[in-house]
Amino acid sequence: MSELYDLSATSESRDLVARVEPSDLVVVGAGPAGMAAAATALDGGLRVVLVDSGVAPGGQFWRHPPDHAREAIPTADLHHDLPTYHALRATLAAHQHTGRLTLLLNHHVWTTARERCGFAVHAVDRSRAPEERAVTLRARALLVATGAYDRQLPFPGWDLPGVLTVGGLQSLLKGGGVVAGRRVVLGGTGPFLLPVAAALAARGADVVAVCEAAAPSAWLRHPVPLLRNPAKWAEAARYGAALARHRVPVRTRTAIVGAEGEGRVALVRTCILDADGRPLPGTERRIEADTVGVGWGFVPQLDLLLPHGCDLADAGDGTMSAIVDDGQRTTVPGFYTAGETCGVGGAALAVSEGRIAAVSVLTDLSAPGLPGLRRLAAERRTVARQRAFARTIAQAHPLPPAWPAWLTEDTTVCRCEEVTAGAVLSARADGPAGDHRQVKQLTRAGMGWCQGRMCGPAVHCLVSARDQPYTSAERLIATPVTLGALADSGESTSEHS
Numbered sequence: 001m002s003e004l005y006d007l008s009a010t011s012e013s014r015d016l017v018a019r020v021e022p023s024d025l026v027v028v029g030a031g032p033a034g035m036a037a038a039a040t041a042l043d044g045g046l047r048v049v050l051v052d053s054g055v056a057p058g059g060q061f062w063r064h065p066p067d068h069a070r071e072a073i074p075t076a077d078l079h080h081d082l083p084t085y086h087a088l089r090a091t092l093a094a095h096q097h098t099g100r101l102t103l104l105l106n107h108h109v110w111t112t113a114r115e116r117c118g119f120a121v122h123a124v125d126r127s128r129a130p131e132e133r134a135v136t137l138r139a140r141a142l143l144v145a146t147g148a149y150d151r152q153l154p155f156p157g158w159d160l161p162g163v164l165t166v167g168g169l170q171s172l173l174k175g176g177g178v179v180a181g182r183r184v185v186l187g188g189t190g191p192f193l194l195p196v197a198a199a200l201a202a203r204g205a206d207v208v209a210v211c212e213a214a215a216p217s218a219w220l221r222h223p224v225p226l227l228r229n230p231a232k233w234a235e236a237a238r239y240g241a242a243l244a245r246h247r248v249p250v251r252t253r254t255a256i257v258g259a260e261g262e263g264r265v266a267l268v269r270t271c272i273l274d275a276d277g278r279p280l281p282g283t284e285r286r287i288e289a290d291t292v293g294v295g296w297g298f299v300p301q302l303d304l305l306l307p308h309g310c311d312l313a314d315a316g317d318g319t320m321s322a323i324v325d326d327g328q329r330t331t332v333p334g335f336y337t338a339g340e341t342c343g344v345g346g347a348a349l350a351v352s353e354g355r356i357a358a359v360s361v362l363t364d365l366s367a368p369g370l371p372g373l374r375r376l377a378a379e380r381r382t383v384a385r386q387r388a389f390a391r392t393i394a395q396a397h398p399l400p401p402a403w404p405a406w407l408t409e410d411t412t413v414c415r416c417e418e419v420t421a422g423a424v425l426s427a428r429a430d431g432p433a434g435d436h437r438q439v440k441q442l443t444r445a446g447m448g449w450c451q452g453r454m455c456g457p458a459v460h461c462l463v464s465a466r467d468q469p470y471t472s473a474e475r476l477i478a479t480p481v482t483l484g485a486l487a488d489s490g491e492s493t494s495e496h497s
Contacts, residue, residue, distance in 0.1 A: 022138040023047045023102070025361055026121045027145060028109050028304060031059020032347040033339030034145035035088040036354030037361075042095040044362040044369040049102045049137050050092070051109055051123055053479075057089060059147055060167065061347045063174040073177040078170075078199050080235075084351060107135060110481045112142060112304055118334060124485045132481075134488035141334050141361050144305060145354060148298035148340035151319075151457050153188075153403050154421070156411045157259030158294070166295030170196050179203045181291025185268045187211035187256035188295040189397040194239040194250075196293060201246035208287055210243070211254040211270050213277065218396040225388040232389060255279075256294060257406040265292055277400020296399060298344045299457055299470065303478035305341065308332045312471060315343040317394035318457070320471040326380065328357035329364075336361060345390035352382040404462055413462070414455040416448020421462070428463040436460040437473055451475065 023046075027038045030052035038050045050057070055066055062085045065073040076082060095101040106127035113120045119142040125133040150165035157163070166186060172178040173196075183206045186193050193210050201207045219226065226233065243250060251270070257279055258269035268287045271279035300321045302312070311331040315321040321343040322330055328338050338357040339350035355371075356379050362370050407413075409422035427442040436452065436459040439445050445459050446452030452459075452473060460470040 022118070022140070023049045024139060024365055024367075025049070025141045025143060025358075026051065026119065026137050026139040027143045028052075028112075028121065029059065029145035029147060029339070030054065030057040030103075030105075031145060031147050031339060031350065032061055032084075033147075033350035033354035033357075034059070034143070035085075035092065036351040037143050037145060037336075037338055037358040038101065038354075039088050039091040039095075040355045040358035040371070041361055041367075042091070042100055044358070044367045044371070046362065046365065046367050047100055048095075049104065049121075049139065051104045051107045051121065051137070053106065053108045053126075055105055057092065057103070057105075058085065060171065061350075063171055065174075065176055075174050075177060077202070078174050080347065104135070104137075108479045108481070109304065110477050110479050111307070112144075114308065114332075118142070122489055124479075124481050132485045134485045136489065140365060141336065143336040143338065143357055143361065144341060145337065145339045145350070146301040146304060146341060147350075148300050148344050149453055151296045151299045152294060152454055153296050153399065153406075153461075154411055154413050154455070154458050155257050155259070155406045156408050157261070157265065159412045159415050160259050160261050160265040161263065162261070162265035162290055163259055163292045163294065166192060166196050166293040167298075169200065169291075169293040173199050173203070177203075179205050180293075181289070182206060183208055183289045184291045184293065185209050185211065185256065185270075185287055185289045186293045186295075187213075187254075187270070188297075189213040189399070190295065190297050190393065191236065191397075192295055192297075194236065194243065197248055197250075198239050198242040198246075201248055202242065205291075207243075207246065207248045208289055209254075209270070210248060210250045211256055212250060212252045213255045213273060213400050214397045215253050219392070222392040222395060225385075225392040228385055229389045255400065255403075255406070256292065257284075259292055265289065268292055273400060274402075276402040278402040278405045297394075297397065298340065299453070299472065300341045300344065302341060302472055303475060305330065305335075305337060306472070306474040307476055308335060310335065310337070314469045315394070316391055317344065318399055318461075318469055319344075320469050326356075327360035327363075328353055329360055334364070343387070343390060345386050349383060349386035349390065352379045352386070355379050356383065399461065401466060413458055414443075414445035414448065414452075416450055416454075417444040417446075419443045419445040419455075424459055424462050436463065436470070439463055440473070446473070449480065 026049045027034045107123040109123045111122045118140040121137040123135045150167040197207050197210045257271050259265045260267040268289045270285045272283035311323040312320040313323045322337050336357045338353035407421040411421045423443050457470045
């Protein structure tokens with residue numbers, strides 16, 4: 001269906017950036033929340049710029065191969081709610097053709113700033129790689145829908161080639177039809193393990209085991225949100241049937257506690273866990289595998305919210321998320337956010353939040369068109385129901401409190417800077433380190449290319465109080481950017497305004 005909504009960033013659309021006037025709204029992130037927000041704002045009469053670092057709209061949830069390769073790489077069976085995706089893309093394409101929407105793909109937003117009449121959004125255009133071009137956009141309102149990223153807990157051998165995040169395995173499947181390995185073990189906690197295991201098995205991988213650290217009985221303690229979301233049960237049943245059909249064992253109260261291999265992972269060690277997450281003696285299994293996928297939930301991507309001082313709250317899953325009102329307004333006037341930045345809850349929740357946020361923008365900017373109150377009330381009911389279900393997932397799939405018992409002193413925690421667990425624990429014992437920011441100053445953990453996205457949550461758990469949620473460090477530069485692009489940003493500020 002790509003011919004119905006060609007949203008590619010052509011040279012003509014790139015050159016348009018130099019001529020476009022300040023818009024009403026800039027939406028950062030073209031995943032479910034960002035697409036829904038942009039479509040609703042456009043239908044209400046606003047001029048919108050939608051910016052995303054990917055090659056096509058959809059984000060991680062609706063990741064697809066490039067439009068020109070979709071027929072050769074079928075991935076429709078990997079997706080949920082494709083009718084909503086196709087409808088949103090068609091809406092965006094229609095508004096792009098009228099000139100009301102400016103879509104900027106392969107654009108990485110590295111910072112935003114408050115100005116007298118709204119906001120400036122600074123991005124790097126990487127659509128002509130390796131060339132980079134600085135772009136500055138201005139709008140009266142800003143909506144951030146940057147999603148979340150995989151949370152990881154280290155274990156001995158997790159830095160071996162062949163050990164990936166579960167999200168990474170799914171991205172390879174959705175983005176290119178790539179099965180990362182022939183013999184795969186998945187581990188961590190949460191429902192996300194199931195669709196990835198089912199998809200790998202359906203494409204020929206031998207999924208040897210799915211190791212779920214939580215116990216199934218945890219779901220029984222929170223029955224009301226489950227009963228109010230029967231579609232989730234049906235979805236879980238489909239995955240269970242798929243795993244049974246491919247004879248994939250799901251081992252509960254079990255975790256991957258080690259990986260071994262010369263040059264690449266070849267062996268995985270798993271253990272049954274006690275109630276706190278400590279490996280039970282005598283339960284270790286050694287499993288041959290060439291690929292490991294690990295995921296312990298997700299961390300909201302707050303990089304663009306923190307410098308503005310947006311207030312945060314405990315999300316209930318060990319992370320912090322943005323505080324918003326019932327219209328998705330942050331505590332900063334003119335600044336809105338939707339999706340996983342408000343707490344991880346899935347695509348259906350993100351779509352509803354995106355629509356609600358756009359209605360708030362339309363209201364606050366006195367736009368000519370507003371959706372009916374009945375539709376808005378329905379979206380808010382969906383948000384309430386989905387948020388309750390997300391809280392239940394967080395309670396049923398917590399991080400094992402005693403997971404550091406899996407570590408050895410020489411286990412790498414920060415892979416970028418090669419900082420070990422022993423060094424992190426020494427910084428806590430011998431120095432003033434009370435959180436991951438102070439550990440960063442003392443050990444360089446978190447100073448590498450990923451800027452703590454991989455190691456930050458783990459370092460936090462190692463040195464902070466158990467009930468203290470993780471907050472990523474505030475950075476004025478949210479994504480790596482070259483000095484040339486930074487130098488060019490001053491010129492682009494006047495050129496693109």
